[in-house]
Amino acid sequence: MRKSNNNLNKMKSVKILERSILQRKSKTSVFRKEILLTLISLLVLSLSYGQQESKLTLFHKNLQMLNPAIAGANDFTQVAASFRTQWIGVDGAPALQTVAFGMPVGSSLGIGLNMVNDRVFVERQTYVTADISYGIDINDATSLYLGIRGGGVFNNIDINKLVGGDPTHSLKQNSFQPNVGVGAYLYHEDFFVSLSAPKLLKNERIIQENADSGTETVVASDNMHLYATAGYNLAVSDKFTLKPAAIVRYVSGAPLSIDGALGFEYNKKFELGGYYSSDELLGGYLTAKIEWLQIGYSYANSSNSELQNSAGGIHEFFVKFSFERDKEEVPEE
Numbered sequence: 001m002r003k004s005n006n007n008l009n010k011m012k013s014v015k016i017l018e019r020s021i022l023q024r025k026s027k028t029s030v031f032r033k034e035i036l037l038t039l040i041s042l043l044v045l046s047l048s049y050g051q052q053e054s055k056l057t058l059f060h061k062n063l064q065m066l067n068p069a070i071a072g073a074n075d076f077t078q079v080a081a082s083f084r085t086q087w088i089g090v091d092g093a094p095a096l097q098t099v100a101f102g103m104p105v106g107s108s109l110g111i112g113l114n115m116v117n118d119r120v121f122v123e124r125q126t127y128v129t130a131d132i133s134y135g136i137d138i139n140d141a142t143s144l145y146l147g148i149r150g151g152g153v154f155n156n157i158d159i160n161k162l163v164g165g166d167p168t169h170s171l172k173q174n175s176f177q178p179n180v181g182v183g184a185y186l187y188h189e190d191f192f193v194s195l196s197a198p199k200l201l202k203n204e205r206i207i208q209e210n211a212d213s214g215t216e217t218v219v220a221s222d223n224m225h226l227y228a229t230a231g232y233n234l235a236v237s238d239k240f241t242l243k244p245a246a247i248v249r250y251v252s253g254a255p256l257s258i259d260g261a262l263g264f265e266y267n268k269k270f271e272l273g274g275y276y277s278s279d280e281l282l283g284g285y286l287t288a289k290i291e292w293l294q295i296g297y298s299y300a301n302s303s304n305s306e307l308q309n310s311a312g313g314i315h316e317f318f319v320k321f322s323f324e325r326d327k328e329e330v331p332e333e
Helices: 010-027 033-047 305-311
Strands: 002-004 076-086 095-105 109-120 123-137 142-157 174-188 191-197 203-210 215-222 225-232 240-251 257-266 270-277 281-290 293-302 314-324
Touching (some): 109 142, 174 203, 257 281, 270 293, 281 314
Parallel strands (some): 002 215
Antiparallel strands (some): 076 095, 076 314, 095 109, 109 123, 123 142, 142 174, 174 191, 191 225, 203 215, 240 257, 257 270, 270 281, 293 314
16 A cells, blocks of 8 residues: 655755755854765655656757657757766766667658666666557648657665664565556647657656565655646847757646756857756756757756855757768668
């Protein structure tokens, strides 16, 4: 038998923690990192029921992570990777690594493979999923892609990094849970619209085993996430293009999350832009594209001045390899 705690938002939990750290630092400067890590870990484990998935600042550069319909879209074989870190210098601080591979198969199909390694202090989630997409040409400039996703997540809790009583040691350390997802992707040479639910099933991430009663209590779980993403390319001149993009994320029991990016692209090679999130984040990014290679870097920090120094900022690196298929190789249906 399992019991569920109340649904809480991870971002609010972390912000409450950061404020408490600031207040305690004003009273004393003697703080060991091990104690901080333990307090943070216990807070995340006990209050993060309904946790939102980690997200990327450069969300518009690596859309396949959120939408299976993008695998193999536009006759491109692509490999994209993102690396995100924050709170540098704190052992076990949040870190995210993603890799997505997609390629066209036949005239209308696409396949993909995705891997995500998401670490938050003592908790590590590793996602492995496969995508299948189907494309429909609406006209010469517009295509619609539909996709499905299947796979699962490996959950791991490193209890050796926690210091506490019996509740700590009763956590289930390893588990695997399957999941499925769906998505739709509308592409035009000047804009795109993406709608997706990459994980339809609830993932019970952290489970506490109650030896005395023989029951299990769900300490933290991920609810279904719904994403709506859109972007537009507005040619300002022969060499400059304005590229706005936005993503809306809905999770049951959590505030609506809205992120936006505005980039200025020069000569279809270099892009400089800014980023804003309703989760109180501000940042900027720079990308460069040379034929089949695109690289990028972004930095973001809390828009709350009280939290800027304690958060330490978020660093994200991005790389993508893109190879367009020769049209003569596309088989006839």
